[in-house]
Amino acid sequence: MQLALTRKKENVETMSVKKKDRITDIFVFIFLTMGAIVMIAPLLWMVSTSLKSKDEVFSLPPVWIPTDISFNKYFEIWNMGPLLSGISNSLIVALSVTIVGTFTSSLAAFAFAKLNFRGKNKIFLLLFASVMIPYPVLMIPQFMMFSEIGWVDTLLPLIVPGLFGNIFMIFFLRQFLNSIPNSIIEAAKIDGCSYFQIFYKIVFPLIKPAVAAQLILWFMAIWNDYLGPILYLNSPEKQTLQLVIANFNASYAIQSDYPLIMAASVVALLPMLIVFMIFQKQIIESIAISGVKG
Amino acid sequence: MKTKPISKLYRTEQRYAYLFVAAPVIGFFLFALIPLMYSFYGAFTNWNGLGQMKFIGLKNFINVFQDEYFYKAMYNTLFMMIGIPIGIVLALLLALALNRGIFGTNTFRVIYYIPVISSIAAVSILWQWAYNGDYGLVNQFLDLIGIDGPNWLQNANTVKPALIVMAIWKGLGYTMLLYLAALQSVPRSYYEAAKLDGANAWHCFWYITLPMVKPVTFFIIVTNIIGGAQIFTEINVMTPTGGPEYSSASAVFYIWQKSFGNFQLGYASAMALVLGLFIFIITLFQFRMNEKSSFDLD
Numbered sequence: 001m002q003l004a005l006t007r008k009k010e011n012v013e014t015m016s017v018k019k020k021d022r023i024t025d026i027f028v029f030i031f032l033t034m035g036a037i038v039m040i041a042p043l044l045w046m047v048s049t050s051l052k053s054k055d056e057v058f059s060l061p062p063v064w065i066p067t068d069i070s071f072n073k074y075f076e077i078w079n080m081g082p083l084l085s086g087i088s089n090s091l092i093v094a095l096s097v098t099i100v101g102t103f104t105s106s107l108a109a110f111a112f113a114k115l116n117f118r119g120k121n122k123i124f125l126l127l128f129a130s131v132m133i134p135y136p137v138l139m140i141p142q143f144m145m146f147s148e149i150g151w152v153d154t155l156l157p158l159i160v161p162g163l164f165g166n167i168f169m170i171f172f173l174r175q176f177l178n179s180i181p182n183s184i185i186e187a188a189k190i191d192g193c194s195y196f197q198i199f200y201k202i203v204f205p206l207i208k209p210a211v212a213a214q215l216i217l218w219f220m221a222i223w224n225d226y227l228g229p230i231l232y233l234n235s236p237e238k239q240t241l242q243l244v245i246a247n248f249n250a251s252y253a254i255q256s257d258y259p260l261i262m263a264a265s266v267v268a269l270l271p272m273l274i275v276f277m278i279f280q281k282q283i284i285e286s287i288a289i290s291g292v293k294g
Numbered sequence: 295m296k297t298k299p300i301s302k303l304y305r306t307e308q309r310y311a312y313l314f315v316a317a318p319v320i321g322f323f324l325f326a327l328i329p330l331m332y333s334f335y336g337a338f339t340n341w342n343g344l345g346q347m348k349f350i351g352l353k354n355f356i357n358v359f360q361d362e363y364f365y366k367a368m369y370n371t372l373f374m375m376i377g378i379p380i381g382i383v384l385a386l387l388l389a390l391a392l393n394r395g396i397f398g399t400n401t402f403r404v405i406y407y408i409p410v411i412s413s414i415a416a417v418s419i420l421w422q423w424a425y426n427g428d429y430g431l432v433n434q435f436l437d438l439i440g441i442d443g444p445n446w447l448q449n450a451n452t453v454k455p456a457l458i459v460m461a462i463w464k465g466l467g468y469t470m471l472l473y474l475a476a477l478q479s480v481p482r483s484y485y486e487a488a489k490l491d492g493a494n495a496w497h498c499f500w501y502i503t504l505p506m507v508k509p510v511t512f513f514i515i516v517t518n519i520i521g522g523a524q525i526f527t528e529i530n531v532m533t534p535t536g537g538p539e540y541s542s543a544s545a546v547f548y549i550w551q552k553s554f555g556n557f558q559l560g561y562a563s564a565m566a567l568v569l570g571l572f573i574f575i576i577t578l579f580q581f582r583m584n585e586k587s588s589f590d591l592d
Contacts, residue, residue, distance in 0.1 A: 028391045029398070035388060036405045039463065043408065045431045046420045062434045104317040111314035115307055127318055130326040132577075134524055136546045137570040140553050140563050141332035142325065144343065164321025195310035224413040226527040227546075231554065242415040246531050249419045258423055265416040276411045280404055283411075287468065288475030 043269075050074070050262035057258045073263035080252070082236045083264060086244030093155055093240060094222040097162030102215050104165040109173035110203050114185050115195070124174075127167050135227070143231055157232045158240075162222070169214045172290065176210040177203070213286035216279050220272050241268050333563045341560035354564035364565060366540055367548035368572075370454060374544070375522045377458035382514060385466055386507070389473035390499075403474070407467035414464070418531035421460045422447065425532075432456075447533055450541040457528055457542060469514055476510040477503070512584050516577055523573050526550065545569050 044064075049057060050073055052066040077083055111117070112124050146157040180203070188198045204211070229240040236247070248264045276283060337354055339347040358364055388406065392399050409417065424431040427445030436443040446456040484502050493501070526546040529536070536543030536551070543551075549569070553562035 025394060025396050028394055029396055032388070032391050032396075032398075032402050036402055039406055039409060039466070042420055042424055042431060042463070043412070045424065049423070058429050060429070062429070062431070107314045108318045111311040115311035115314070116304065117308040117311035120311075123315060123319060127322050130322055132574065133326055133330055134520070134566075134570050134573055136524060136549055137333055137563075137566045138326065138329045140549075140559055140566060141329035141336065143554075144332070144559070145329065147343075161321060161325040163317075164325070165318040167318065170318060195307065195314075199314075220411055224411075224415070226413075226415050226530070230530070231550075242413055245419060246415050249422070249531065250534065253422075261419060262423070265419050268416045269412050272411050272413065273408065276408070277404075280407075284403065284407065284471060287471050290472075 046262050046269075047266055050259050050266050052259050054257060054259060057256075073259045074267070077248075077260060077264045077267065080260060081244055081248050081264070082239065083241070083244055083248075083267065085237045086239055086241040087267075089155060089239065090223055090241040093158045094219050096159050097222055098215050098219045100163045101165055101218070102169065102211060104163065105169040105214075106173055106204065106207065106211055107199060108165055109170045109177060109207075110199050112170065113174045113177035114180075114182065114203070128171065131167060139227070139231060146232065152232055153234050153238055154232075155238070158222075158225075158228050166218060169218065172214055172286075173207055173210055176207055180206055209282070210286070213279075213282045216275060216283060217286065220275065223272055244268075333567065336560050337564040337567050339560045341563065343557045343559050347560070350560075354561050355568070357561065358564050358568055363540065363543075363548060364545075367543045367545045368569075370540075370542060371523060371525065371544045371546075373454050374458055374461065374525060375519065377461045378515065378518045378522060380458075381462045381465055381469055381518070382511065384462065385469035385514075386473050388466070388470045389477055390503075392470070392474055393477045403467075403471070406470055409464045410467040412464070414527045415531055417460070417464055418528045421456075421528075422532045425456050447542075448538055450538040453533060453537045453542045457532070460528065461522075461525075465518070469518075472510050472514060473507060476507040480506045512580070516580055519576055519580075520573055523569065523576075 048064055048066065051069045051071065052063070053068065053070060056063060056066055112120065142157070142161075143152070146152055151157050151160075184202060185198055188202055193201065224242065225240075226242045226246070229243050230246075233239045233243060236244070239247070245261075245264045245268045249261050252258075252261050336347065338349055338351060340350050340353075341347045392402060425433075425446035427433060427443070427448065430443075430446075432446065433443035444452050446452045480503065484506075485498050488498050488502060524546050525544045529542050529544050529547045530550075533542045536547060545565070546569070549562050549565050552558045552565065
């Protein structure tokens, strides 16, 4: 719509301006293409390395497309380290946190946006203040607390705190809910809906798109998390995927088995890449909103 | 505060509301407030995770400020923030380019965003390989233009720039996207009015675009500094010992080594608090500066 409007305006403008704009556009396109190559080259290099033989990795000048494309490393990696348990551990953490945490967060967001209770703003500010506390300050006492109850080297320290909700999600959903008229909720109250019914029959369906975008972003953050897992998880079969590939890197770099390391890294990247490709519109939109509102 | 009649209906509503916000509030106490207080207490003790926590006053804090490794780690952390302004300028340029609505805008947006969604561990592994002195992608590329690149991560002078470049590459797409959204919300009429008054492209950029995206710039600077002060994963993966001459160790890396390597928990807590306070003061300062220089349109 906006694009159409600008096009129309461009027609009104004089020819010389239009021609100048065209030339600028071409330069801008070249600039963007060069930038895009720089952005994507390291990732393509990773894929290319993973398909090479161990010797071809060290050939000079470098080869972008391997002479014998071999997918062997993608079969080998599963026996060379606990990659499969890494994936399932990452999935367990990310799924349980995002599913339960999204429920608690959206319920709280509903209360903060649409219900009246004493101290509402104060409680919200209190929760929001926790954003100000950097994780390094909390990680030592949290670790000691979890070690006291014997949760070290289990997935629980990574799961349990997330179940109580996420203040960023509460914040964004509350913003989103503010745009929904109160009259809908008042009407439901008059019709005799309980507060819980109002939430899951009326409010939740309305905020579903916003919830989905926030859930995906949260899922990605947990999937990619490294500091939390490295603090708590020691045994190889307990580790999340990110730790597993970091250990691949540490152990196989000495043997300079770069194709193996890169294949494992590709496997770690691929799920989020697929999620991003599927939901790119929603992800990009909700990121853009976060900046404008934040 | 509004005075509400304390009706039965209102009391029911209030009860449900408290129930609904209970989980995050409990979470806040259990995983933020109590640990924070614990951390304050621990910083004044000789806490080592095993024996009694003995109160030793300010000794940890005095030691922190006499610890040359702490200074080195703080210096490294601050040094690596040089990437923030570079990233912001590049991202703004990209956003301006994409805002022209040229062919392939959506594809470019997706490509530039891929590093952002990529796991930092995998990206670090990849860049460690790319910075390999003999066979890495970076030196191969430099070779094409006749530069003999160093072994980036093994050299005390190049390890930080190498990490900075990687951080810019990783974060560019996110910053660009925020700027793009901000640019799209600037009303076209401002530019048209300025053009009528004889403003050129540079004037438009300097007097309209830049002030209009200032809130986003502020948001980016604040979040980047908070994030930059906590840089850890890249360093842990790419230079597991803290780099040559400890020249890539960040503050969080040092805190992590002290607490989970040496079990000097009290000392590490003191360092973490100093770092936390440092972040807090810088953020507060930025908010003050922002207030001073802001103005309202309309």
